[in-house]
Amino acid sequence: MYDYDIEVKNVDVYYGDVCALEKASLKIRNKSFLGIIGPNGGGKSTLLKVILHLKKPRSGEVKIKEGLTLGYVPQFALFDRSFPISVEDVVLMGKLDHKLAPFRKYNPGDIKKAEEILARIGIEDLRKRQIGELSGGQLQKVLIARALVTDPDVLLLDEPSSSLDAATKDEMFEFLKELNKEKTIIVVTHDMEIIFNYIDSIACVNKSIHYHDEDKAIRVENIEDVFGCPINVLLQTGTLNKRVIDGRYGND
Numbered sequence: 001m002y003d004y005d006i007e008v009k010n011v012d013v014y015y016g017d018v019c020a021l022e023k024a025s026l027k028i029r030n031k032s033f034l035g036i037i038g039p040n041g042g043g044k045s046t047l048l049k050v051i052l053h054l055k056k057p058r059s060g061e062v063k064i065k066e067g068l069t070l071g072y073v074p075q076f077a078l079f080d081r082s083f084p085i086s087v088e089d090v091v092l093m094g095k096l097d098h099k100l101a102p103f104r105k106y107n108p109g110d111i112k113k114a115e116e117i118l119a120r121i122g123i124e125d126l127r128k129r130q131i132g133e134l135s136g137g138q139l140q141k142v143l144i145a146r147a148l149v150t151d152p153d154v155l156l157l158d159e160p161s162s163s164l165d166a167a168t169k170d171e172m173f174e175f176l177k178e179l180n181k182e183k184t185i186i187v188v189t190h191d192m193e194i195i196f197n198y199i200d201s202i203a204c205v206n207k208s209i210h211y212h213d214e215d216k217a218i219r220v221e222n223i224e225d226v227f228g229c230p231i232n233v234l235l236q237t238g239t240l241n242k243r244v245i246d247g248r249y250g251n252d
Ligand SMILES: Nc1ncnc2c1ncn2[C@@H]1O[C@H](COP(=O)(O)OP(=O)(O)OP(=O)(O)O)[C@@H](O)[C@H]1O
Pocket: 015, 016, 018, 019, 020, 038, 039, 040, 041, 042, 043, 044, 045, 046, 047
């Protein structure tokens, strides 16, 4: 019996008439490094939002293990950089209780924690900079720092490598690998290098979800989806790292 942090069960999600997820199910193991792949519009971001309770499913349920805390790094492109705010304040925003936000003052402990995280990510020298002055890679690191300031058990990242050069990407994923010793990491990505080098489990989202087991059997909700699955193509061409398939992945 595995230790699961998150269970998505038979979830249907709609935006008006648009069905983004249909009978989507997935179990996410404690301390896994899960890669979520799939076509544009397949429902990957929606899956993260459902897990974060930012979007309510029409039916089905999402179970988060009791007491577990989640941190979210949104898509970089969706972040408004024109807002006049410093790096430190963006990171501290991760600490805000939304209900109290307009009245809350940060305490010295919060500020110390923010400084520690910025140092751990290697951007402490940017603390007082305005976010509008940062490069894409620097802003991405700030967004990760914001998500980490509450020390979440699970970190969800939506396409974190999209604005990074190769060296910055490696550096960031080495950092995430280190974090993975103590946290579950869930990353939406189109980046094959990340899939080859960092993740230990993989799920493909295209309205429904399917994933690959240690014996390479595929568990699917809709069998026709399997044929369009990029994981299968990678398997057939032998390009997918065997470690991913034979690794810690699986559902019992
Ligand atoms: N706020 C919204 N209002 C209406 N439709 C939406 C909204 N957000 C997403 N959708 C639709 O839901 C479906 C799934 O979108 P989602 O953003 O989850 O896909 P994705 O796999 O993350 O895509 P991408 O790889 O392009 O980022 C798409 O058809 C999209 O157009």
